[in-house]
Amino acid sequence: MLDLLVLVIRRDLVLAMRRRADVLTTLIFFVMVVSLFPLGVGPEMGMLRKMAPGVLWVAALLSSMLSLGRLFSTDYLDGTLEQMMLVPQSLSMLVLGKMAAHWMVSGLPLVLMAPVLGLQFDMQAQALGVLILGLLLGTPVLSMIGAIGAALTLGLRGGGVLLSLLVLPLCIPVLIFGTGAVEAVSTGLSVTSHLSLLGAMLVFALVSTPWVTAQALRISME
Amino acid sequence: MLEVSNLACSRGDHRLFSGLSFALHPGQIMQVQGANGSGKTSLLRTLCGFMMPDEGEIAWRGERIRDLDEEYYAEMLYLGHLNAIKDELSALENLRISAGLSGIDLDEKEALAALRRMGLRGRERLPAKVLSQGQRRRVALARLLTSDAGLWILDEPLTALDVGAVALMQELVAEHLARQGMVIFTTHQPLQVAGVEMCSLSLS
Numbered sequence: 001m002l003d004l005l006v007l008v009i010r011r012d013l014v015l016a017m018r019r020r021a022d023v024l025t026t027l028i029f030f031v032m033v034v035s036l037f038p039l040g041v042g043p044e045m046g047m048l049r050k051m052a053p054g055v056l057w058v059a060a061l062l063s064s065m066l067s068l069g070r071l072f073s074t075d076y077l078d079g080t081l082e083q084m085m086l087v088p089q090s091l092s093m094l095v096l097g098k099m100a101a102h103w104m105v106s107g108l109p110l111v112l113m114a115p116v117l118g119l120q121f122d123m124q125a126q127a128l129g130v131l132i133l134g135l136l137l138g139t140p141v142l143s144m145i146g147a148i149g150a151a152l153t154l155g156l157r158g159g160g161v162l163l164s165l166l167v168l169p170l171c172i173p174v175l176i177f178g179t180g181a182v183e184a185v186s187t188g189l190s191v192t193s194h195l196s197l198l199g200a201m202l203v204f205a206l207v208s209t210p211w212v213t214a215q216a217l218r219i220s221m222e
Numbered sequence: 223m224l225e226v227s228n229l230a231c232s233r234g235d236h237r238l239f240s241g242l243s244f245a246l247h248p249g250q251i252m253q254v255q256g257a258n259g260s261g262k263t264s265l266l267r268t269l270c271g272f273m274m275p276d277e278g279e280i281a282w283r284g285e286r287i288r289d290l291d292e293e294y295y296a297e298m299l300y301l302g303h304l305n306a307i308k309d310e311l312s313a314l315e316n317l318r319i320s321a322g323l324s325g326i327d328l329d330e331k332e333a334l335a336a337l338r339r340m341g342l343r344g345r346e347r348l349p350a351k352v353l354s355q356g357q358r359r360r361v362a363l364a365r366l367l368t369s370d371a372g373l374w375i376l377d378e379p380l381t382a383l384d385v386g387a388v389a390l391m392q393e394l395v396a397e398h399l400a401r402q403g404m405v406i407f408t409t410h411q412p413l414q415v416a417g418v419e420m421c422s423l424s425l426s
Contacts, residue, residue, distance in 0.1 A: 007322045018310035079304025080320075086270060087323050088296035094323075221272050 004089050008097030009104070016105045022070065026106045027113065030063040034117045045122045052121035053131055053182035057175050060110050060139060065167065067106040068146040069160045071098060072217065076154050085221055092210040095217070099140075099147050099210065107139035130185045130195075134178040137198040144209040145170050151216035174201060223247050224269070224373060224404060229278035231264050238264050239425050240277070248372070248402040251395065251418060253409065256425035262408040263303070265425065266377050269406065270300045282373075296325065299371035301379055305362040309351035313337055313361045316350055321368045328368055336367040341387065355382040363387075366394055374398060376407035388413070 016023050037055045038048055075081040084094055114135055118128045149167035153159035181194035223245060230240035238261030246252055254262045267273050269280060271287055271294070280287045287294045307316050314333055321328035337346045340360040350358060359382045366374065374395075380388055388411070395405055396415045407413070 004323070004325075007319070011319050014315075015308060015310055077304075078308065079302055079306035080308065082272070082300070082302055082304065083306045083320060084323060085272065086295045086298070086300055088292045088325055090292070222274070 001090065001093050004087070004093050005097045005100070008094050009101045012098060012101030013104065016101070022067065023105050023109070026063050026067045027109045029066055030059050030110050031113060031117065033059040033062065035120065038120050048121045049123060049186075052118060052123050053127070053179040055121070056114055056117060056131060057135075057138075057178050060107075060114075060135060061142060061168070061171055061175060063110060064106055064139065064142045064146060065164050067102070068143075068150045068163055068167070071102050071147055071150040072154050073150070073159075076220075081217070082221070085217065091214040091217070095147065095151075095213045096206075096210040099144050099213075102147070103140045103143040107143055111135045111139060124186070127182050127186050130191050131182050133195060134181045134198060137195065137202050138174045138178045141174050141198075141201050141205045142171055144205040144213075147213045148209055148216055151213045151220060154217070154220040174198065177201075223283060224406070225279075225281040225284075226269075227279050227281075229265075229268070229280065230276040231261060231268055231273065232276055233261075233264060237276075242278070242423075242425075244421075244423055246373075246404050246406060246421075248404060249399050249418075250421060251399055251405040251407075251415060252421040252423055253407060253413070254423050254425065255408075260425040262425060263377055266300070266375050266406070266408065267302075269375055270298070271295075297371055298373040298375060299324075299365065299369045300375045300377075301362060301365070302377045303381075305358050307350045307358050307361055310349060312347045312349055313342055313353065313357075313364075314346045316361055317364050317368065320365055324369060324371075326368060326370070332368065336364045337361070339367060339390075340364045341390065356384055356387065359383055360387060363391065363394075366398070372403050374403065374405045374407070376405065378408055378410070380409050380411045380413060392416075 034055055041047060072081060075084065085091065087094055111132060114132055115128050118131060123131070146167050149163045152166065153163045156162060177194045177197045181191045184191050184194055225245045227243045229242040231238045254265060256262050264273060268275050282290055282294050306320065311319070314337065317333045317337060318328050334346055340363060342357060342360055345353060345357060350361065353361065363379065379391060383391065392413060392415055396418065398405060399415065399418055
């Protein structure tokens with residue numbers, strides 16, 4: 001089981017490294033969107049500091065949508081997904097591997113980039129720390145929920161827009177608690193409740209989404 | 223042994239075939255024949271479990287494939303219209319990864335030997351995107367050499383292959399049947415296997 005997980009993650013990472021442009025577009029999109037806000041809103045520090053967590057989270061949400069379409073569609077088009085359905089091991093495990101690789105390629109770089117971008121908004125060190133922690137817990141959930149949508153919209157024309165319409169509403173709780181944690185720390189409140197809720201969502205997603213995605217893939221392959 | 227009883231399949235509202243029954247025993251090969259659109263690919267995809275049949279049962283060694291699921295997949299190998307080859311990976315990487323997914327740990331030497339037998343000497347480490355259609359098909363067919371599955375389900379295995387590769391394919395099928403393997407396939411080109419009686423199934 002673990003062999004399969006490692007094999008799939010390694011395969012998807014190698015493929016991502018050979019198609020670096022795809023990876024970079026997500027990251028550059030994130031940087032661009034976040035950087036546009038200080039330019040558009042103006043250099044008023046108080047306001048920037050207040051809107052920073054929201055802007056960073058929404059940008060992370062949108063840029064993770066950007067790469068979701070490719071999660072299964074390239075494998076679907078060249079027939080590898082067909083072969084993956086015939087793997088004599090758990091399909092949920094394989095799907096979990098693909099989700100993990102997707103997060104490493106499109107979620108983790110955003111988390112690492114966030115502190116630099118946070119500085120543009122004059123965020124304090126403590127708030128930055130909580131933001132990173134929140135993103136670290138939240139972005140894997142985005143990848144996992146997104147995978148369900150990607151599996152359901154597989155092979156549909158205009159699936160990209162439909163995918164966003166399906167997935168974005170489901171990501172709202174992650175957004176609320178992610179930004180809530182940063183707001184809490186800047187007003188001097190405890191962040192544990194927000195972060196524990198994000199952690200709970202992560203655990204729940206880890207347990208349930210691979211299975212749901214596997215079923216959605218079986219439906220899409222018919 | 224693969225047993226199909228009273229199988230019916232449709233695409234949308236269009237009934238492709240119904241009341242289809244046959245059995246495939248070890249050492250047997252069956253060619254599915256029929257005009258374009260008669261449901262050959264749908265039949266093979268149903269046998270793989272991608273599509274649910276409208277009616278009827280498919281049984282492998284006496285048990286329904288839907289109940290067997292992963293056990294059945296360990297004993298079958300499907301090659302579809304699509305080669306399932308990643309353009310960014312080399313022929314060698316493609317073969318090793320697809321073997322790994324089927325649970326076979328293929329070392330580099332074995333993989334190279336399989337690719338060379340398929341006539342890809344010197345092309346093993348090239349990215350698949352620079353290979354020709356026929357060569358890509360050969361990479362896909364190399365999986366037949368590395369798998370120990372008893373049942374081969376081949377959808378148009380001979381497309382894009384040259385005369386030499388077709389002869390090689392006949393050799394591989396003959397070896398597989400001699401090992402008491404089973405083959406069910408579709409083709410529009412003749413595939414002769416010496417010393418074996420070919421069952422044929424016509425869809426109309």
